[in-house]
Each structure stands twice: as structure tokens, then as C-alpha cells.
Amino acid sequence: MAFDGASEFLSWLYALDRRPWIFTREKLLPIVYLRHRAPRKYLSALADHWTRLRRRGPRQCVVVAAGGGSGDDGVEQLLAAALARFSRRTWLGRGQRAPHFALASWLAALRREKPSTLSEAEVIAKIRNHHSRYELAYQEARESPDPMIRVPLDTISGLPWWIQLPAHLLPRAALRLADTVFGPQRWFERRGGSHRRVTVRGEAEPLRGTLFALAKRCAGIDGEVPSQRQIDALLADAFLQDLRRTYSRSRPLGGGRRRRTYPVLLLPSEGEPAPAALVRAITDVRNGQPRRGTVKRDPLLVVVAGRLAGDGPEPEAQEPGSPESAYEDWRADLAAAGRRQRVWLLAFEAPAQRAPQNERDRVRKVRPPGRVPWMSFASVLAVLAALVAVPVVNYEFCRPPLSSPIGLFPPEPRDEMSREDLGDVDQCVGLVGDSPPLVSPDLDDPIERIRQANAEALRAEHHLTVVHLTMLSPGTDQGVRATREELRGLAIAQRESLGSETPIRLLLANAGAGMRHADKAAREIIQAHHRERIDAVVGLGISTEETIAAVRDLGRAALPAIGSSTTADELLTASPFYYQVSVSNKRQAAFAAEYATGDMRASSARVYFSGDPADTYSSELATAIRDHLDDTVEITDHAAYRTTDTDDGESVFQLGREACTAAVDPDEIVVYAGRAERFGQFLNGMKSRCENRYPRILATDDVSRFVLEGTNRYYPNLRLDYIALASSALWGSECEAMKEQGSFYIHYDDLFTNACDENRDGRALLSFDALTLVRQAATNVLNSDPEFLWSQGIEPGLSKIRGEGRVSGVSGDLDYSDPAEPRAPANKAIMVLRITDTGQPCLVRVDGQFSSQNPITGSCEPQPGDR
Structure with missing residues (x-):
């Protein structure tokens, strides 16, 4: 493989074999013609270097040598041998299929018969034998130990079963059917480019027509028998069509997208007619009228070494040490030439003198393109893994x-x-x-x-x-x-x-x-x-x-x-x-104790709360209420309900049953400081024992979520007062003072409707005020230093929301001037609501500051025990 410039020539050859990454582009591949004194030896070494180092699965580089015969089937034998090797199975799977070439070779076999002795019936009979007994015989070089290689046609034809089965029973009907719907057979009718092609004078008309019509023509029954050059061009075109389909990138899941290199056909020539005829046939095909574009692009790199037979002048040979410039010049000449004058041979002359040792070392270091076999599978597995992952x-x-x-x-x-x-x-x-x-x-x-x-x-x-x-x-x-x-x-x-x-x-x-x-x-x-x-x-x-x-x-x-x-x-x-925005637990507990002793006139109380150690609100509030009640009200029970089955303590249902004892004493109340999610179970426990004679219940603010769900109707005669941090009930049962209070209720009605009913629990009011607090803090900073706001934030403005700088919120005044609790609103409005039969709570009592509007007085009718 070593000669002067061999490493550059080999590197360029490997680069030429690499397909572009862009799927819509393909290279123009010349027929590389290397004039070499030992073509078989050189190409054998090249094929070994190519396949051994690339380690691909299906064969992508094959050597095909002409046999000793000089018959008309020389081109067919070369192409059949190439397909036999391209189609070999490997541990990675089966090779490519060649249905177009299989049918073209059958037509060539009909022509080799004696046309005068074949009738139409005999043509039909040969169709019957096409799938079972017909085979291509390829004669290997003389030095091969097994000179004859037989390729059964059905191993490369790939005809579908719905054509093979009727071909044995109704050959004529099967052939007619295949001509209509089977792609490879329909290709014979379309080959040769556009139907409006212009035939150049002296140009042989390509064989085209239905397979049945071509079969009768090749058998000499109907029309002129095709020439050998037409048959060779047909075989070469069918061979290339099979490669085009195998290497096509148009199908989303086709194997052609994974083939990163072109197949390579290495063709030694020592003056035999078959290699020259094959080169001429490929040239005729590529110079034909393409269906699209101006030049046919076939996915086959042909490398011819030796001397081509023929009477015509050979192209001028280039130096193998500068193949890139020779290739660019060849492309320019190809684009400038007319369709029938294009020369696809790119010739190089290998020097006869022995190459220096360093050139041999450089040749050994050249590596062919491609990837190790597992990468194809790794990419597929990676895609599948990604689809799952x-x-x-x-x-x-x-x-x-x-x-x-x-x-x-x-x-x-x-x-x-x-x-x-x-x-x-x-x-x-x-x-x-x-x-x-x-x-x-x-x-x-x-x-x-x-x-x-x-x-x-x-x-x-x-x-x-x-x-x-x-x-x-x-x-x-x-x-x-x-x-x-x-x-x-x-x-x-x-x-x-x-x-x-x-x-x-x-x-x-x-x-x-x-x-x-x-x-x-x-x-x-x-x-x-x-x-x-x-x-x-x-x-x-x-x-x-x-x-x-x-x-x-x-x-x-x-x-x-x-x-x-x-x-x-x-x-x-x-x-x-x-x-x-809301009051603290300490303030809520003091208000609850004041309401229990003053308005409810309780002398004893049973306090229940959540036993969840992570629920700071419930345990802290229950303890604060107990401490505030301890001076004037007797605490008869102070118990926590368990939140899981593995915790200590009673269930919330059982505590509800025990709370029913408070119904006996009219001066005893039940204080529920737990969560709204458990309050229904607490009432169910009461219902199972109280028999609709419930004690008076005072619940903390979290229960407002339960009340507004409307489930209190399942507990007739329930007497429930609960603390609310904010509520639209401040403005009456029908929110009479709503529009006077501010724009919040007007905007709520515009966006969501039912502002009065939906805001009984006050959640929207509190979140509105929280964002209003942010806006006011930002305004405070903006008024003093605008640049500070956008670089440092709003925190300095929060401390200014006090006294005259307080915010009159929709849930109450937000004034952070209490030195004992500087980050909780001082004297903010807090209220007690009572459930009613209508499902909407009424206002019992309100305490605290609400400067923007005077709330209405209590809207609830007094109950027994109220002061």
C-alpha cells in the first residue's frame, strides 16, 4: 500500500467515504482510478485495512475481481459478487437486500437464452422457477480454492410473500399484480429519468417498461432484443437503485440514517473486459437524465486499480499526493460539462519507485472513517433510554x-x-x-x-x-x-x-x-x-x-x-x-378568653387541640387560652387529639364524645383550638352522644374553613361561635357597606363575582393586605431613595408602616408600632362569628381598629347564655 503520497491519498479516500452529517446532502462520488502495477495485491491490502480497522457490522468495503471468462455476463457476475458480499449476515444482523438487481438479472438471463426457441409460455414458466431454482454463478479468480460462488436469487430478492405465493400458482396474474403494486417492478417502468426527457443523438435509449413487457422483449418475443450495453446499464442501475434505497435518509426510521459511510467497491483490473464494461455501465447510468436535479448522486464509491481495457483515451492522471485539489478540479469540470460529456473517472498514477520507510509508517497510522459496531446499538439504546428516562x-x-x-x-x-x-x-x-x-x-x-x-x-x-x-x-x-x-x-x-x-x-x-x-x-x-x-x-x-x-x-x-x-x-x-397581617396567638387567646367570660359567661371550659408536635399554632394557642382563662374559668379538661394511629392520646372522635358532658352544665363551654380538617370528626363524636343537645362551642380562626364548606347543616341545633381574623361579615349579612369600604369588593365582583358571600372566611382579604403591605413598603423606600429599592429591596420600608404611616387594609389596620410585638399589627380588628341556618355566618362581636370604615354592630340574634 505504500508509495510516495500514499498516506495523503488514503486519508482523502477515507474522507471521501464519510457521509455528510446533514441528511439532505450527499457527496458527488467519482470513480477513483489508480494506475497501479499490482492492483489485486494493493486492493486486497486496502480492503483488509479498511474492514479490519473500522470493525463495522455488515460489509461496507468489498473486493470484486473479474473471472477468467469473457462472456456477456461479466458485469452481472461482478455486481452479483458485490451483492453477495454486501448481503452477508454478521453477528450484527442481515445484510442489505437487492430486489431490483434480482429482477434485472432475471431479464439478463432471458436474453442469454436462445430467443428464437422461447415462447411466451416458456417466459411464464421461467417466472415460476424464478423463486426456487434460479441462481447467479460467479467465477472467482483462478487462484481461489473455490472458483465458483453460487448466489441463490431468493436470498437477495426480498420479494414479499404475497407475490411469491401466487407466482407458483398463477404466474401471469402474479406478474401483472407485481407490475401494478410492487415497488421494485414498478421501478422498471419509471427508470431513465423524467418521461419528458430529451434523447441525445447517439444515446442508447434506456430499457424501460413493465417487467412483463421487458421480459418478452429480452426473450425476443416482442420488439427489438436489447443490446449488451443496455443490459449492462440496466444491471448497474438496478444495483445502484438497491443501494439508494438501503442508504436512503428520507425514511424517519430507516437504516440509511445510521449509515455514516458509503459502501466501497474495490475493482482490480488487468485488462479484462468486465471491469471496463462495469465502469462504462455506471457512467451511462450517472450520465442519464435524473428525476430530480441535474446530476445523479449514487451512494457507491468505486475504486479501480490497474489498467482498464478499451480503445478510447484514458483521462489524465493526477499526483496521488494532492488528491483534494484534483477532486475539486474534477467537480468543477463535471459541473461545466454537458450531460453526456461528463467524465466520472478521476485518475491517479501510483509511482513505480519504492516508498520511503516514513511513508509506510504514515500509512499505518491512517484510520478509516466509521465507528465501532456497538455505537449504532448504543445510540439506539440511548434514544430508547431517553424516551423512558x-x-x-x-x-x-x-x-x-x-x-x-x-x-x-x-x-x-x-x-x-x-x-x-x-x-x-x-x-x-x-x-x-x-x-x-x-x-x-x-x-x-x-x-x-x-x-x-x-x-x-x-x-x-x-x-x-x-x-x-x-x-x-x-x-x-x-x-x-x-x-x-x-x-x-x-x-x-x-x-x-x-x-x-x-x-x-x-x-x-x-x-x-x-x-x-x-x-x-x-x-x-x-x-x-x-x-x-x-x-x-x-x-x-x-x-x-x-x-x-x-x-x-x-x-x-x-x-x-x-x-x-x-x-x-x-x-x-x-x-x-x-x-x-393577622394578629398573634397571644392576642387571639386574650380575645377568646375575654369573649368566653364576658359574652358567653362561662364558668368552666374544656379545651381541645391538635397533638401534632409540628403544629405550633394549635398547641401554642390552646396553652395561651388556658392561661388566660385560668384566673376566672375552671379548666375541666385540656386534651390533645392524636393525628396518627401510632400517637399517644385519644382520637378526635373520642374527645368529641367526651365533650358532650359540657351540655349538662349551661355555664360550661367547649373550646376547640385544633385544625379545620379534624373538626368534622370532632363534631361526629359529639353527634354520636349528644343526641342533638350540643354544648356551646368556641372555636379558633382555623375553623372558618370548615364553616364555609357548609357541612354544619348536618349538625342541627349546633351552637358554634368562632374567631375570625377577617371577614366580609363586618359589613352586614348582605354587605351593605361593601362599596363604601373600598375598591377590593368592586374588583372582586368584576373578576370572580359573589364578593360578599365568598369572603366570609377572609382569606382573600388577608392575602390582599399582605401584597398591599409589600407595595406600601416599596413606596416608602421609593419616596426616600428610588435606587435603593431596585438594588436592596423593600425591607427598610416595612419598619416605616407605623403610626401615621399605617396601612388601612381591607382586613383591618396594619400598624406595626407595638413595642412588645413590633412585627404583628397592633390592635388590629378581630371578630367572633356565629353559624346560622342559612349557611352564612353572622357577626357577634368585633374588637380592634378599623379606621377606613366603621363596621356594623353585631348582626346575630342573641342566644340563651349570651350577655
């Missing part, structure tokens, strides 16, 4: 099954959610931008309004980014309703901010049911703090240990956190950046 990963990170994990345009918050096990269901927790997945359809409307407002806020030159951290997947119907009202209040406040100097972009974060993953969601918010330029966090759901941990983490990151309905006293000391 992407939905699995997206499921774990709460994304749509086939979505991309990265969104580049338009720029949006990255999805920071993950799936967490919350007992019987999985929930997606974390920072979710403005479109959380896997939440209740009841939340779709306010979430969509928030998304629309976000798009408008982003168009402003400056805007605030606020995260609402809450229970987007609370797991209960009453929890969904509470979350819906929170989002509605935020949507209204955000809408009002769009026309101001501080428009708000609102992101959402889910802490899961019961705020169990509030700390995890807070960490993800902190990670996105600088990326999303987050100014504050609002909401915070309910008061639990996880909520307190989240507030601590946010405080360490200097992120202001504003609780809307959180009341735990421990939160007030968790972070210097924490503020809340």
Missing part, C-alpha cells in the same frame, strides 16, 4: 412528560419543583413560577389571571418580584377553597399594582399539604433569590414547625417574609425580616 425524570420534577427540562426562550423562572411523598398521594413542592402543575382545577382561574398580570408587569422598566408560598395542593376540599381565596386576593392586589410605580410580578411556590415541605420550598426560593431578583415572600400558609424553619431560612438570606394568616407567636422571633 425523560418522562420519568419529568415526573419526578413535576414537568409535563415529554417537555424539555430547560426553557431558554422566552426567559422564565426555572422549574424548581420535585415530587414528595405525603402519605397516600405524591405532591409537587418547590418554586414553580406562575404555573404550578398538579393542582386543583378550581385554582386555574386565579392562576391564569396571575400569569396574565405577570406578562404585563414584565413589560415595565422596573417591577417587584414576590413569591407566594402556600399549600397549592392542600389535599382537602376546604383547603382548596382557602387556597383559591388566597390566590384571588393576590390577583386583585396585583391587578391594582400594574398601574403604579411598583408593578408586581407574582411567582408561586408549593409547600405541600400541611406546609410539610415549607423549609424545602424556602431553600429553593433562596437559591432563586438573585436569579429571579425576588423582593419578598408572602403567604406562608399555616403555622407549623416547617413554616417557622422556612421563615428562619428566609431571614438568614435577608428575604422579607409576610404571613397572611399565620399567627404563631414563635414566628415573631424567628426572623427580623418577618411581618404578619
